[in-house]
Amino acid sequence: MGFLEVEDLKVYFPIKGGLFNRTLGNIKAVDGVSFSIEQGKTYGLVGESGSGKTTTGRAIIGLNDITSGKVLFEGKDLTSKKSKTASVRKDIQMIFQDPYSSLNPKKRVLDIVAEPIRNFEKLSKQEEKKRVQELLEMVGLSPESILKYPHEFSGGQRQRIGVARAIALKPKLIIADEPVSALDVSVQAQVLNFMQDIQKELNLTYLFISHDLGVVKHMCDEIGIMYKGRYVEQGTKQDIFENPQHIYTKRLVAAIPDIDPRHRAEQKQFREDVQREYEQSYNDYFDSEGLAYGLQSVSDTHLVALPEKG
Amino acid sequence: MWKFIVRRLVITFPQIILLSVLVFIMAQMMPGDALSGMIDPNIDPAAIEKQRENLGLNDPWHERYVDWVGGLLQGDLGESFRFKMEVTELVEQRLINSFWLGVATLFFTYLIAIPLGIISGRWNDTWGDQLITGYTYIGFATPLFIFALVMLWVFGFQLQWFPTGGSVEPGLTPGSFDYVWSKFQHLLLPALSLALIATVNTVQYLRSEIVDTKQKDFIITARAKGASESRVYNRHIFRNSLLPIAAFFGFEITGLIGGTVFVEQIFGYPGMGLLFMESILLRDYTVVIAVVLLFGIASILGALISDIILSLVDPRIRIK
Amino acid sequence: METTDVKMDETTQGVTKSPSGARIFWREIVRDKLALISLIFLVLITAFVYGISLILDQKEIVTVDLFAIHQPPSEEFWLGTDYGGRDIFGQLIIGTRNSLSIGILVTLMTGVIGVVYGLISGYFGGHVDNIMMRILDFFLILPFLMVVIVFVAIVPKYSVFTFSLIMTAFLWMGIARLIRSKVLQEKELDYAQASKTLGSSNIKIMFTQVLPNITSLIIVTMTLNLAANIGLESGLSFLGFGFPESTPSLGTLLSYATNPQTLEYRWWIWVPAAVLILLLMLAVRNVGEALKRAADARQRRG
Numbered sequence: 001m002g003f004l005e006v007e008d009l010k011v012y013f014p015i016k017g018g019l020f021n022r023t024l025g026n027i028k029a030v031d032g033v034s035f036s037i038e039q040g041k042t043y044g045l046v047g048e049s050g051s052g053k054t055t056t057g058r059a060i061i062g063l064n065d066i067t068s069g070k071v072l073f074e075g076k077d078l079t080s081k082k083s084k085t086a087s088v089r090k091d092i093q094m095i096f097q098d099p100y101s102s103l104n105p106k107k108r109v110l111d112i113v114a115e116p117i118r119n120f121e122k123l124s125k126q127e128e129k130k131r132v133q134e135l136l137e138m139v140g141l142s143p144e145s146i147l148k149y150p151h152e153f154s155g156g157q158r159q160r161i162g163v164a165r166a167i168a169l170k171p172k173l174i175i176a177d178e179p180v181s182a183l184d185v186s187v188q189a190q191v192l193n194f195m196q197d198i199q200k201e202l203n204l205t206y207l208f209i210s211h212d213l214g215v216v217k218h219m220c221d222e223i224g225i226m227y228k229g230r231y232v233e234q235g236t237k238q239d240i241f242e243n244p245q246h247i248y249t250k251r252l253v254a255a256i257p258d259i260d261p262r263h264r265a266e267q268k269q270f271r272e273d274v275q276r277e278y279e280q281s282y283n284d285y286f287d288s289e290g291l292a293y294g295l296q297s298v299s300d301t302h303l304v305a306l307p308e309k310g
Numbered sequence: 311m312w313k314f315i316v317r318r319l320v321i322t323f324p325q326i327i328l329l330s331v332l333v334f335i336m337a338q339m340m341p342g343d344a345l346s347g348m349i350d351p352n353i354d355p356a357a358i359e360k361q362r363e364n365l366g367l368n369d370p371w372h373e374r375y376v377d378w379v380g381g382l383l384q385g386d387l388g389e390s391f392r393f394k395m396e397v398t399e400l401v402e403q404r405l406i407n408s409f410w411l412g413v414a415t416l417f418f419t420y421l422i423a424i425p426l427g428i429i430s431g432r433w434n435d436t437w438g439d440q441l442i443t444g445y446t447y448i449g450f451a452t453p454l455f456i457f458a459l460v461m462l463w464v465f466g467f468q469l470q471w472f473p474t475g476g477s478v479e480p481g482l483t484p485g486s487f488d489y490v491w492s493k494f495q496h497l498l499l500p501a502l503s504l505a506l507i508a509t510v511n512t513v514q515y516l517r518s519e520i521v522d523t524k525q526k527d528f529i530i531t532a533r534a535k536g537a538s539e540s541r542v543y544n545r546h547i548f549r550n551s552l553l554p555i556a557a558f559f560g561f562e563i564t565g566l567i568g569g570t571v572f573v574e575q576i577f578g579y580p581g582m583g584l585l586f587m588e589s590i591l592l593r594d595y596t597v598v599i600a601v602v603l604l605f606g607i608a609s610i611l612g613a614l615i616s617d618i619i620l621s622l623v624d625p626r627i628r629i630k
Numbered sequence: 631m632e633t634t635d636v637k638m639d640e641t642t643q644g645v646t647k648s649p650s651g652a653r654i655f656w657r658e659i660v661r662d663k664l665a666l667i668s669l670i671f672l673v674l675i676t677a678f679v680y681g682i683s684l685i686l687d688q689k690e691i692v693t694v695d696l697f698a699i700h701q702p703p704s705e706e707f708w709l710g711t712d713y714g715g716r717d718i719f720g721q722l723i724i725g726t727r728n729s730l731s732i733g734i735l736v737t738l739m740t741g742v743i744g745v746v747y748g749l750i751s752g753y754f755g756g757h758v759d760n761i762m763m764r765i766l767d768f769f770l771i772l773p774f775l776m777v778v779i780v781f782v783a784i785v786p787k788y789s790v791f792t793f794s795l796i797m798t799a800f801l802w803m804g805i806a807r808l809i810r811s812k813v814l815q816e817k818e819l820d821y822a823q824a825s826k827t828l829g830s831s832n833i834k835i836m837f838t839q840v841l842p843n844i845t846s847l848i849i850v851t852m853t854l855n856l857a858a859n860i861g862l863e864s865g866l867s868f869l870g871f872g873f874p875e876s877t878p879s880l881g882t883l884l885s886y887a888t889n890p891q892t893l894e895y896r897w898w899i900w901v902p903a904a905v906l907i908l909l910l911m912l913a914v915r916n917v918g919e920a921l922k923r924a925a926d927a928r929q930r931r932g
Contacts, residue, residue: 061827094827102820106842116828165828321764328768332777339784451911453861455868456904459887467894474890568775575869576888586776587869590783602780605773613771 002036002072003205004060004173009033009069011052011059029055031229031291032069037222039172042199042206044220046213046252052229053209054097057175060207061094073173090120093166097178099158103150109136109161110146116168135164138201140194156187163195167202175207180215192219213256217241222301225249230292232285235302245304247285248292250274314621322614329606330382333599334375340595382603388596390589397600401585405604407477408581411504411574412566414497416559418505419512423555426509427516431551432543434521442513449510455572458503462576465499472499475578500577504569508562512555519551553623560616564609655849658924665920668913675910679727691720691878700896709898712886718899721878726906728873729880732790733860736797740859741852743802748809749836753817759810770803775866782871790877797862805851812847816840846925853918857911864907880907 010033012026030052037043047053058064060071060078071078076088093116096102103112113132117123123131133143139160150158159179166174179195180188192215199206210216216223217237224234225248233246244250254274258267284307287293292305369377381388387397430442466474473479477496482489523529524547532542570583578584582601589597659665694716701711709718751762781796782788816822817840825835866872867881883903887893892900 063823063826089827089829092827094824096820096824098820102824104821104825104839104843106845107839115825115830119829119834162824165824321767324764325768325771329772332772336777336780336784341784448912451857451861451915452908453865453911455865456884456907459884459893459900459904463887463893463897467890564771564773567773571775571779571869572865586779590779591870593783598780598783602773602776605776606771609771609773 003039003074004207005036005070005072006056006060007034007070007072009056009059009071010067011055011064012067026067028229029064030059033224033226033229033231035224035231035234037173037205037207039205040199040203041221042208042219044216044223045207045209045226046211046216046223047226048211050228051226053211053226054177056226057094057177057207057209061092061175062089063094090116090169091172093169093171093174095159095162095166095174095176095179098182099155099162100150100182102162103158105150108147108149112150112161113146113165113168116165120169131168132164135168136161138167138198139164154187155183156191159183159191160194163191163198167198167204170202171204173205173207175209177209178211179208181210181212188215195219213252217256225252228291230305231295231303232292232305233303234295235298239299239302243302245298245302246292246306247274247278247281251278315618318614318617318621322610325610326607329610330379330603331375333603333606334378336602337378337595337599338371340599341593387600387603390594390597392589392592392594392597397597400597401582401600401604404580404582404585407579408570408574408583410493410497411501411570411579411581412563414501415504415508415566415569416562418501419509419562420555420559422505423509423512423516424552427513427551427555428520428548430513431517431520431524432547434517439517442517446510446514446517449507450514452507454504454507454569455576457507458500458573458576461499461503466577472496477580496577496579500573500579503577504566504573508565508569512558515558516551516555519554520547523547523550554620557616557619557623560612560614560619563612567605567609655846655921655924659917659920662916662920662923665916668916671909672913672917675726676730679723679730682723683727686720686723691717691724702896703898709902710896712883712899718883718902721883722880722902722906725878725880725883725903726910728790728877729860729863729867729907730910732794732797732863732873732879733856735794736801736859736863737852737856739794739798740802740855741805741848743798744805745809745841745848747802747806749813749840751806752810752813753832753836753840755814755817759814763810766803766806769800770807772800774800778866779869779871782866788874790873793872793874797859797866801855801859801862805848805855808847808851809844812844813840816843846921850918850922850925853914853921857914857918860907860914861911 009030010028011030012028014023015025015027016023033052033056035043045053045056055064059066062078066079069079073088073092078088110129110132113135114128117128117131129146132146136143136145141157141160141164145153150161153161162179176195180191183191195206196219198204206219208216208219210219220237222234222236223240225232225240225246227248233240233244233249235243240249241253244253251274254267254271258264285292285305287307293307294305295303296306298304385398387401389395390397390400393400426442426445430439433439462474465471473492473496477493478489479492479496482492529542529546532546537545567583570581571586572583573579574581574583575587582605586598586601589595589601659669699711703710709722711717712721747762747766751759751766778796778800781799782793785792785796817835822835822839825839830839863872864879864881864884867879868885869881870885872881873879880903884900884907887900
């Protein structure tokens with residue numbers, strides 16, 4: 001039994017229309033995704049915008065309704081209605097992409113960070129204030145800033161407040177939805193490193209959603225690549241970066257810039273090969289609708305979406 | 311397109327049913343019933359009770375409601391106990407008067423709104439625009455009844471340009487030129503008073519619509535292509551801004567209904583609004599109910615027409 | 631690593647403190663001369679009518695005095711008397727107070743109902759929203775004036791309070807609709823979504839997270855509604871279906887003008903009330919418009 005197991009997750013958004021507003025069809029945002037995460041590890045979910053990676057994360061935490069499939073967290077099924085409000089919820093938290101809209105502009109830092117604490121724990125005003133100050137210190141902000149408003153902070157600082165809020169209940173799993181993509185490049189590394197520090201300190205598990213392979217390479221132990229709601233490849237960091245099998249993954253990997261001039265010729269060669277392969281054998285990798293096939297094992301850890309041989 | 315219209319029609323029926331229920335409830339809350347007004351005190355109370363039973367006045371409310379709606383569908387609006395005549399007959403002449411008042415008001419509303427809106431939008435921030443904006447600013451804040459009173463005082467009493475009451479000079483033969491002319495004269499001041507206030511919304515809408523459209527990319531493109539200024543306005547801007555205005559007239563009906571109550575009362579113009587006020591003061595509740603019902607249906611249909619025209623004009627507008 | 635991080639962040643904290651909502655409102659009003667004058671006018675007139683009406687004996691003013699019917703303005707009666715020999719000036723003061731009071735009361739009541747209705751409809755969306763909006767559409771389509779008049783005429787134990795209840799029952803829709811469409815946008819923002827993941831209940835999110843973010847819209851709408859409500863009340867009183875007889879309103883004074891004699895020859899009875907209504911409505915609107923600009927950062931003057 002894994003820590004977090006997602007089995008054949010499907011999230012469809014209905015298309016309404018017609019005379020009486022019937023459901024005419026579905027947008028298959030997430031279309032049969034399965035993966036599992038071990039405790040203490042970071043799992044990267046990569047894909048272009050619209051690939052369904054964010055929807056997957058939001059479905060796990062309950063912000064999007066699950067059409068079918070299962071989400072098991074420490075063996076408990078999160079899809080059943082009952083558990084939606086149960087204490088399992090406090091073990092899973094989320095860090096949002098946009099630090100500007102994810103903090104309520106009308107609330108002081110104290111109220112923002114204390115919100116989850118107030119929902120789950122009964123603390124006196126004094127205890128609560130102390131907790132919030134500790135949390136702020138933990139994320140590297142001055143404890144005196146509890147009476148400030150979000151707009152008095154920079155983007156990176158705001159994201160730290162977001163992290164402080166997410167770890168306030170000592171959760172086990174944090175879903176980080178592009179936590180640094182809205183930040184200046186100069187601040188990105190700071191926030192990422194600090195997320196890793198916190199991970200060690202609190203034994204956190206991350207589901208790290210990103211479109212940036214460079215960031216993912218830095219953060220993640222295992223990686224899943226999504227395309228149009230389906231998985232195209234899954235494996236360890238080594239599997240994905242050193243031995244990409246699917247043409248989509250190869251193209252992503254080929255697109256990572258490398259500043260080392262000694263690799264220039266190699267890189268160029270690799271890119272041209274990938275491009276040629278893409279042009280020649282596109283149909284071997286995608287079905288008639290342009291979607292990925294089911295996953296086949298390449299090794300113990302490595303799965304690739306390829307048509308069944310035969 | 312037809313989908314939208316059908317869907318819009320589908321929600322109109324529950325609206326009319328709800329309206330009828332509301333009006334029915336009001337009728338039930340009113341003191342007295344069809345009999346209490348016409349009863350001779352000398353009649354034996356037992357006989358009255360029997361009569362009530364026969365007329366179905368003691369039935370449970372839902373049966374009475376069905377009876378009442380059944381009567382309405384056959385055009386039976388009941389009988390006015392003050393005028394001792396069928397409400398339908400009583401309403402007929404008043405309805406015609408109000409209809410003409412409405413037509414004249416709508417005519418003036420657009421007659422004023424379109425040129426003012428265009429001038430103020432096309433040459434915005436000139437002194438002409440400021441004058442028009444000043445007018446809309448005052449017009450917005452002026453309650454209709456105050457404006458109508460002032461109009462009556464100035465043009466009716468002080469300057470004596472217009473008659474100050476009624477819908478026609480008594481003693482003229484219906485159909486003659488004098489009769490029609492007199493009707494028109496009686497109509498003019500109330501209609502103008504209503505229109506001058508009602509038009510303010512439209513002027514403002516048109517102005518901001520034109521000012522907005524002026525800065526849109528497709529207008530800049532049209533200019534860049536070398537279209538003349540008048541062509542830019544006539545072909546591109548006005549077409550975009552004027553069409554929604556046309557659709558507003560359905561909504562204007564709802565506004566007019568409130569307005570007629572004031573204006574007909576102030577100018578003593580015998581239309582539906584005045585009938586409503588007279589009946590409610592005389593406690594002639596059958597008439598009151600009939601007027602509310604008719605005006606309610608008129609506003610429902612007005613909104614329906616506007617929505618349909620709007621959807622024809624602007625495909626973006628859709629209801630869920 | 632950690633220490634350098636903190637330092638770096640401290641230096642990037644060059645964000646200036648932006649002013650609070652109340653201060654933005656205040657600054658906009660001060661910039662806009664007309665709004666400032668309007669505000670001062672409103673404060674003065676409110677203080678004046680509420681202050682004076684404490685001293686004035688309302689009973690005496692509304693008592694009929696048959697020896698002083700229709701007197702022109704004099705030293706005793708600054709604005710003359712009405713058909714019952716009652717002092718017009720006193721009625722003007724009390725009428726203004728009553729009109730203001732009921733305007734504020736109705737605005738507050740419609741505000742509360744409209745905000746709660748709009749919050750629920752917009753926040754839950756879907757079928758709830760659909761049904762609630764159909765109900766709202768129905769209320770919106772009713773011939774307001776007539777329905778109110780009928781209810782005023784038939785309601786037993788008619789009083790100022792029942793009158794404001796009746797007005798409220800048919801006036802909450804506008805603000806409800808505005809709030810609803812704003813909430814529809816607001817609830818999709820990450821902060822509201824984040825609250826859900828933090829375990830806050832829907833009611834808590836609606837009232838403690840979303841509500842504080844729509845206060846400026848509520849304040850602006852309610853200010854503009856106040857102007858409209860003063861106008862509506864005086865209109866209803868003018869028709870004789872507003873305040874009960876014993877409680878004069880500005881509309882009551884205007885209703886004397888339905889008598890052609892009064893309209894033509896005794897202007898002092900109705901003109902001051904007309905001017906006062908107009909000024910009140912203009913002033914409230916001016917303040918409201920300035921607040922509206924302040925609430926929308928793109929339109930701010932200051």
